[in-house]
Amino acid sequence: MTFLRETSIVFNRQLRMNLRNPAWVIIGLMQPVLYLALFGPLLESFAPMLGTDNAYMVFVPGLLIQLGIFGALFAGFSLISEWRSGVIEAERVTPASRTALLLGRVLRDSVQLAVQGIVLIALGFAFGLRGSIGGMLIGLLITIALGTACASASNALALTTKSEDVMAPLINSVALPVLLLSGILIPMSVGPQWLQTISDFVPTKHIVEAVRAVFAGDFANGVVYWGIGWTAVLVALGLWAGTRTFRKENA
Amino acid sequence: MIHARGLSRTFDTKHGREKKQVQAVQGVDLDVEAGEIVGFLGPNGAGKTTTLRMLTTLLKPTAGTATVAGFDVATQPVDVRRSIGYVSQSGSTSPEALAGEEIVDHGMLYGVGKQQAERRGRELFEQLDLDGLWTRQPRTLSGGQRRRLDIAMGLVHDPGLVFLDEPTTGLDPQARANLWTHISALRSERGSTVFLTTHYLDEADALCDRILVIDHGEIVASDTPESLKRQVAGDLIELIVLSADQVAPAAARLSALAGADAEVADRTVSVRVPRAGTELPGLLRSLDADGIALESIEVRRPTLDDVFLELTGRSLREHA
Numbered sequence: 001m002t003f004l005r006e007t008s009i010v011f012n013r014q015l016r017m018n019l020r021n022p023a024w025v026i027i028g029l030m031q032p033v034l035y036l037a038l039f040g041p042l043l044e045s046f047a048p049m050l051g052t053d054n055a056y057m058v059f060v061p062g063l064l065i066q067l068g069i070f071g072a073l074f075a076g077f078s079l080i081s082e083w084r085s086g087v088i089e090a091e092r093v094t095p096a097s098r099t100a101l102l103l104g105r106v107l108r109d110s111v112q113l114a115v116q117g118i119v120l121i122a123l124g125f126a127f128g129l130r131g132s133i134g135g136m137l138i139g140l141l142i143t144i145a146l147g148t149a150c151a152s153a154s155n156a157l158a159l160t161t162k163s164e165d166v167m168a169p170l171i172n173s174v175a176l177p178v179l180l181l182s183g184i185l186i187p188m189s190v191g192p193q194w195l196q197t198i199s200d201f202v203p204t205k206h207i208v209e210a211v212r213a214v215f216a217g218d219f220a221n222g223v224v225y226w227g228i229g230w231t232a233v234l235v236a237l238g239l240w241a242g243t244r245t246f247r248k249e250n251a
Numbered sequence: 252m253i254h255a256r257g258l259s260r261t262f263d264t265k266h267g268r269e270k271k272q273v274q275a276v277q278g279v280d281l282d283v284e285a286g287e288i289v290g291f292l293g294p295n296g297a298g299k300t301t302t303l304r305m306l307t308t309l310l311k312p313t314a315g316t317a318t319v320a321g322f323d324v325a326t327q328p329v330d331v332r333r334s335i336g337y338v339s340q341s342g343s344t345s346p347e348a349l350a351g352e353e354i355v356d357h358g359m360l361y362g363v364g365k366q367q368a369e370r371r372g373r374e375l376f377e378q379l380d381l382d383g384l385w386t387r388q389p390r391t392l393s394g395g396q397r398r399r400l401d402i403a404m405g406l407v408h409d410p411g412l413v414f415l416d417e418p419t420t421g422l423d424p425q426a427r428a429n430l431w432t433h434i435s436a437l438r439s440e441r442g443s444t445v446f447l448t449t450h451y452l453d454e455a456d457a458l459c460d461r462i463l464v465i466d467h468g469e470i471v472a473s474d475t476p477e478s479l480k481r482q483v484a485g486d487l488i489e490l491i492v493l494s495a496d497q498v499a500p501a502a503a504r505l506s507a508l509a510g511a512d513a514e515v516a517d518r519t520v521s522v523r524v525p526r527a528g529t530e531l532p533g534l535l536r537s538l539d540a541d542g543i544a545l546e547s548i549e550v551r552r553p554t555l556d557d558v559f560l561e562l563t564g565r566s567l568r569e570h571a
């Protein structure tokens with residue numbers, strides 16, 4: 001009960017500050033929207049090659065996951081400036097649960113991601129996306145879960161490094177290969193065998209495939225269970241890393 | 252209220268490949284009783300903030316134990332946090348938030364209800380001369396206003412024990428005096444205990460029942476401001492004799508009085524004694540009997556500056 005209350009105090013505070021300065025939410029959305037508007041039309045003519053008659057059914061799920069990974073991984077940056085201004089220490093001297101301090105922030109990122117995801121799907125619809133409604137909803141939920149995991153990990157990393165200069169290259173060096181090997185823009189299935197084999201080891205590839213499958217209404221497909229399973233694993237790992245870091249003294 | 256034994260903290264620092272250990276606090280013993288206002292004095296880097304961070308559970312001691320408000324900092328940190336308020340040296344508000352909201356949220360994290368936190372927050376704003384700044388962003392506040400906002404934040408939940416790390420840095424003389432009044436009132440009206448660090452000796456002198464002096468991570472003195480001044484420095488008697496040939500007999504008299512060599516500079520002879528007030532009549536009579544004529548005589552009560560210099564100044568550091 002106290003835990004929920006503390007979480008919601010932190011969450012409300014974060015959300016208020018975001019709403020007061022929504023620039024980051026908009027900037028975060030710019031990248032996938034630009035992809036959608038400027039890269040989507042190019043992809044349309046390749047639709048048959050991708051094994052579909054609607055390129056956006058392949059493309060929008062990829063952009064969603066990209067948003068979930070990239071947007072959330074950078075969530076930790078705001079924590080660094082909070083730490084620098086003494087806010088984190090001020091919160092840590094209160095009896096509030098350390099996990100609540102983390103969770104309130106991560107939930108803000110989840111909500112932000114939900115809004116961005118809905119905007120992206122709606123825009124995709126304008127471009128010609130025609131997914132199953134239930135499928136798109138599940139896809140959005142998977143994205144939010146993945147984003148929550150990434151935001152939690154990002155906050156942990158921020159509190160450990162306490163430096164944008166250390167964190168930015170670290171995130172980029174992990175996120176870029178992961179994005180390329182997840183088949184965000186073009187499904188891995190059109191690639192050569194060796195590339196497909198490597199990408200099988202990348203959890204987010206399975207998650208992208210799962211989101212594509214549910215968008216198409218193909219709920220019984222085995223990839224859906226793999227994707228959801230991997231999402232659950234990543235959520236568990238992300239939250240574990242986050243709470244562990246926030247509970248550590250001296251953080 | 253606060254009892255620490257052998258409290259120590261060592262930091263590992265890395266300079267490239269070279270590793271070094273900084274012994275920030277070394278074996279600090281301290282006791283603060285309920286209702287006391289205690290000042291923690293020491294030069295930059297003496298270990299004041301580090302000690303405070305250990306007592307407020309923000310930092311784990313590398314050795315030693317401490318109980319704060321009856322709870323062990325190592326094993327019952329949450330109970331300690333519930334019982335105290337802390338104003339850090341370096342600020343605690345987000346530049347982008349609203350001043351009033353920071354106060355209310357902070358109070359709520361202590362379990363105070365929203366209305367109660369807002370009521371107490373506005374009251375503190377008024378008392379600390381922050382009227383009209385409730386909806387301002389901290390980045391638009393002046394340094395001193397921001398400092399007072401930090402202080403309001405540390406007091407919003409009415410803690411029985413308050414730790415203030417250099418609360419008056421950056422405040423103008425009027426705001427400083429106002430804060431002193433406020434801190435005294437915390438004790439007289441709410442029965443709070445206050446533990447504060449400061450560099451300002453007049454502040455410790457005016458505010459504190461007791462002073463702890465820390466240097467190089469060790470407590471080097473602990474007493475009331477009055478008896479510290481008496482013990483360590485003593486009153487200064489400084490007299491100027493009329494003619495140069497009377498310097499030597501005057502110095503002999505003063506040396507005999509103090510039991511130590513008097514200092515001589517030109518026609519000025521000076522010495523420190525524990526209580527100049529009681530010595531002065533006798534001294535004047537004996538000087539008169541010796542036929543020593545004075546141009547002037549002056550008695551200076553020691554300031555805490557004298558104490559500070561003597562305890563933590565170069566001479567001490569050379570011995571250490």
Ligand SMILES: Nc1ncnc2c1ncn2[C@@H]1O[C@H](COP(=O)(O)OP(=O)(O)OP(=O)(O)O)[C@@H](O)[C@H]1O
Nearest residue numbers: 262264273275293294295296297298299300301302
């Ligand atoms: N995180 C840290 N890592 C390494 N050394 C540290 C750390 N924090 C403090 N120190 C060192 O410990 C010593 C004591 O620092 P502390 O901040 O307690 O001093 P202080 O008495 O509060 O000084 P000031 O009056 O300047 O605030 C200093 O030498 C400082 O450099």
Ligand SMILES: [Mg+2]
Nearest residue numbers: 299300301340
């Ligand atoms: Mg300090």
